[in-house]
Amino acid sequence: MSALLDVRALTKRFPVRGSERRVHAVDDVSFTIERGESVGLVGESGCGKSTLVRLVTRLLDPSDGRIVFAGRDVGVIPPAQFTHAPERRLIQMVFQDPADSLNPRFTAFDTIAEPLRRLGTPAQRAALADHVAELADLVGLPRELLGRFPHQLSGGQQQRVGIARAIALRPRLLVLDEPTSALDVSVQATILHLLAELRDRLGMSYLFVSHDLNLVRLLTDRVLVMYLGKIVESGRSEEVFDRPAHPYTRALMSAVPAPDPAARRARIALVGEPRSPIDPPPTVCRFHGRCPDGVERCTREMPVLRPGPAADHLAACHFGFAVGAPAQGSGARRSGGEPAA
Amino acid sequence: MSALLRHGRYVLGENPVTAVAFGLFVVLILLALVGPSLAPHDPLASDTARKLEPPSARYWFGTDQVGRDILSRVLVATRLDLAISLSAVTLSFVVGSGLGASAGFFGGWTDRIVTRVTDTIMAFPLFVLAMAIVAALGNTLANIVYATAIINLPFYARMARAEVNVRREAGFVEAARLSGNGSARILTVHVFPNCLPPMMVQASLNLGWAILNAAGLSFIGLGVRPPTPEWGIMVAEGAAFIVSGEWWIALFPGLALMLAVFCFNLLGDGLRDLIDPRRRT
Numbered sequence A: 001m002s003a004l005l006d007v008r009a010l011t012k013r014f015p016v017r018g019s020e021r022r023v024h025a026v027d028d029v030s031f032t033i034e035r036g037e038s039v040g041l042v043g044e045s046g047c048g049k050s051t052l053v054r055l056v057t058r059l060l061d062p063s064d065g066r067i068v069f070a071g072r073d074v075g076v077i078p079p080a081q082f083t084h085a086p087e088r089r090l091i092q093m094v095f096q097d098p099a100d101s102l103n104p105r106f107t108a109f110d111t112i113a114e115p116l117r118r119l120g121t122p123a124q125r126a127a128l129a130d131h132v133a134e135l136a137d138l139v140g141l142p143r144e145l146l147g148r149f150p151h152q153l154s155g156g157q158q159q160r161v162g163i164a165r166a167i168a169l170r171p172r173l174l175v176l177d178e179p180t181s182a183l184d185v186s187v188q189a190t191i192l193h194l195l196a197e198l199r200d201r202l203g204m205s206y207l208f209v210s211h212d213l214n215l216v217r218l219l220t221d222r223v224l225v226m227y228l229g230k231i232v233e234s235g236r237s238e239e240v241f242d243r244p245a246h247p248y249t250r251a252l253m254s255a256v257p258a259p260d261p262a263a264r265r266a267r268i269a270l271v272g273e274p275r276s277p278i279d280p281p282p283t284v285c286r287f288h289g290r291c292p293d294g295v296e297r298c299t300r301e302m303p304v305l306r307p308g309p310a311a312d313h314l315a316a317c318h319f320g321f322a323v324g325a326p327a328q329g330s331g332a333r334r335s336g337g338e339p340a341a
Numbered sequence B: 001m002s003a004l005l006r007h008g009r010y011v012l013g014e015n016p017v018t019a020v021a022f023g024l025f026v027v028l029i030l031l032a033l034v035g036p037s038l039a040p041h042d043p044l045a046s047d048t049a050r051k052l053e054p055p056s057a058r059y060w061f062g063t064d065q066v067g068r069d070i071l072s073r074v075l076v077a078t079r080l081d082l083a084i085s086l087s088a089v090t091l092s093f094v095v096g097s098g099l100g101a102s103a104g105f106f107g108g109w110t111d112r113i114v115t116r117v118t119d120t121i122m123a124f125p126l127f128v129l130a131m132a133i134v135a136a137l138g139n140t141l142a143n144i145v146y147a148t149a150i151i152n153l154p155f156y157a158r159m160a161r162a163e164v165n166v167r168r169e170a171g172f173v174e175a176a177r178l179s180g181n182g183s184a185r186i187l188t189v190h191v192f193p194n195c196l197p198p199m200m201v202q203a204s205l206n207l208g209w210a211i212l213n214a215a216g217l218s219f220i221g222l223g224v225r226p227p228t229p230e231w232g233i234m235v236a237e238g239a240a241f242i243v244s245g246e247w248w249i250a251l252f253p254g255l256a257l258m259l260a261v262f263c264f265n266l267l268g269d270g271l272r273d274l275i276d277p278r279r280r281t
Ligand SMILES: Nc1ncnc2c1ncn2[C@@H]1O[C@H](COP(=O)(O)OP(=O)(O)O)[C@@H](O)[C@H]1O
Pocket: A014, A015, A023, A024, A025, A043, A044, A045, A046, A047, A048, A049, A050, A051, A052, A277
C-alpha cells in the first residue's frame, strides 16, 4: 500500500513586502508518512516548520511541489475548495497556542461540535450532544466543563478541547504543531500521554512538530530535521538521535540534557548568525557560516540528501556519513567569511 | 438566557456609572415611546398672550417666543431625535462594518476600494459634508438620516477593518477552516462577532455624535423644519433670546441634548462588557 502522505519537492515562498524578493520558507521538501506512523519535525524557530504543516493541512497554497494524500494529489486544490474535499476531515491539526486556537465566543461544547456540524455524517449530527460528550471523555475533559468559554478553562483544559475538536472527525493524519510548548511544564506530560494514548486507540498517523528532542524521540518512529526551509536529515528516531550525521543535528543533540550522564555529549556551540531565508544562494549550504565543519566546498555546492549506512537514514551534508569527515566541532577547517566567534 | 441576565446584573452592579447610563437610556427610550402622552400641553399650540414666560408651576420649563410649552416640546422631541440618531447609526454600523470587515478579511482589491471610499469621505469636514448632502438631496427626514449615516460610515469601516485584520490569522480562524467553514462563514460566524465588543463602544459614542449632528443640521436650518419639536431647532430658536435674558428657551432642550449625548457616551463601555463573554465570570 502506498504511503498515507507523500510530499514531493514541496516549496513555499512568501513575497517580501515592496520587493521582488522571496522568503524561502519551505524549499524543496520531500518526505512520506505511513499509515499509523508518527513522524517528528524538529528545527529552530523560523526554520519553516509551521509553514510546512500549514501546507500539509491545506491552510496554505504551495508555490511548488506535490502533496499526495491517500493516493490523491490534494496540493492542487485551493484552500477554499479543500474545505469541501473528502480529505478535509481526514487531515486535522492541534495548534500550538490553545488559547489562540479557540474562538473566545464559543463554549467548549460548540468548539468540539463545530467540525461535526460542518463535516459530520447525518448520524453524527443527529446525536451531536452524545458525540461531543464522548469526545470529552476521550480527551479527559470533565463533561461539566463543556458549557464553559475558553477563558474559563485552564491551559491544559483548553488544549484538551483543541484535541477533541481535532479528533472529532476521526482524522487519519493528525498534525501537532508544538502542542505542549505553550503549556505549563506540569501539564505537558499529561497532554503528551493523552496524545500517545489517542494515537494507539484511534490508529492515526502523527506529524509531530516540537522543539523538545527528548519528546520527539519518545513519541515518534521517524524524525525530520529542518534547517532554513530544508530537511537536512531524516531517519528512524533512534538512529538519528544516536548517530546524528548532519552537523546541525549534532549541535541540536549536544544541547539536549541527556537522561544518562554517560551518554552526554560535549556541547557544540553554534556561532554566527543564521543565513537569511530571503532568496538564499542556491549553491551554498544553508548551514554554512554557522557550521563548525564548513569548508570552501560548502559555498560552491549545495549538499543533497544522501543515504547513510542505516536504512532510511538521510543527511544533506558533504561530510555527513563520509569516512574521514572533519572532526565534529573542530572548527579547524572553517572557511573564511563567517563572523568571528 | 438566565446566565445572560445574571451577567447583565453583574456588569451593572460592578460599575455604577454604567448603571446610571443604562438607567438614563431606559428613561430616554421610555420618553421616546410615551413622551407625547406625558406632555402637559400641546407642543404645537401657540398662545401669543403667554409668550416668553419663565419657568413656573404651570409651565415648568417656561414658554417660547410664540407661547408654546417648552416642557411638552422637549418631551415630544425625544422620539424624533432618538429615531434619527439610532437609525443613522444602525445604518452606518451595518453598512460600514460590513464593508470594513470584508476589506480586512479579504484584502486585495476589496480592501483597496473600501479604503479609497472611506478616505474620500474622511477628506471632507464631516459636518460640512452632511450639510452638502442634505442641501443637495433635499431637506427630508430620510436625507438627514442618510447624511448622518454617510459621515459616520468611515469610522465603522476603519474600525471593523482593523479589528478583523488582527484576527484573520488567529489560530481559531485556521481551526475554523479545518472544521469545514468557508470564508464567508469564518468571517460572519467566527471573526466578526469577536470584533463586536470594541465596536459597540464606537457605536454608542457615535449615537451621541449623531444626535448632535442631526440637531446641528436643524440648528442651521437644514434639518427638521419648524414648528416640529426637535432639540436642535429649539436651541437654535432660543439662542436669539439668551441675550435678552430668556435663557430657558435654549437651556432645556440643550440640557436634554447634553443628557442624551452623555448617556450614550457612558453606555459604550457597559455595552462592551455585556456582550463580551470574556468578562463573564
Ligand atoms: N505569511 C507569511 N508571510 C511572509 N513570511 C512568512 C509567513 N509565514 C511565515 N513566514 C516566514 O517563513 C519563515 C518560516 O516561518 P515558520 O514556518 O513560522 O517557522 P517555524 O514554525 O519553524 O518557527 C520565517 O522566516 C517567517 O518569517
